[in-house]
Amino acid sequence: MTPTAESILTQLRKGTVDYCVLACLRSGPAYGLEIAERLGEGEVLFASGGTLYPLLSRLRQQGWVITTLEPSPVGPPRRYYHLTDAGESALKVFTRTWHLFAADVTTMIKETS
Numbered sequence: 001m002t003p004t005a006e007s008i009l010t011q012l013r014k015g016t017v018d019y020c021v022l023a024c025l026r027s028g029p030a031y032g033l034e035i036a037e038r039l040g041e042g043e044v045l046f047a048s049g050g051t052l053y054p055l056l057s058r059l060r061q062q063g064w065v066i067t068t069l070e071p072s073p074v075g076p077p078r079r080y081y082h083l084t085d086a087g088e089s090a091l092k093v094f095t096r097t098w099h100l101f102a103a104d105v106t107t108m109i110k111e112t113s
Helices: 005-025 032-039 049-061 085-112
Strands: 065-070 078-083
Touching (some): 032 078, 049 065
């Protein structure tokens, strides 16, 4: 059976979206909708808002982000996510590893095309 583009993207997202969220927070704290909008700026990275909050909860449990409640100009207070030192370290390791991995994949794809 030939895989679909969506099934391939699902697998690729599983290993990378956590780190993309950390990268979003590198520039400063953000609340959930801001993070979703940043992730959604590309064509294929972010598929569903329903997966974001469980992911953010997992990042918090890992100690990679912390949260604060801050007043909102409209509506109830917003939960802001902040990158921790542990999250920054995890992102650095991922970034170094990603560059190596992506280079190897690109080489293999070029060789087999």
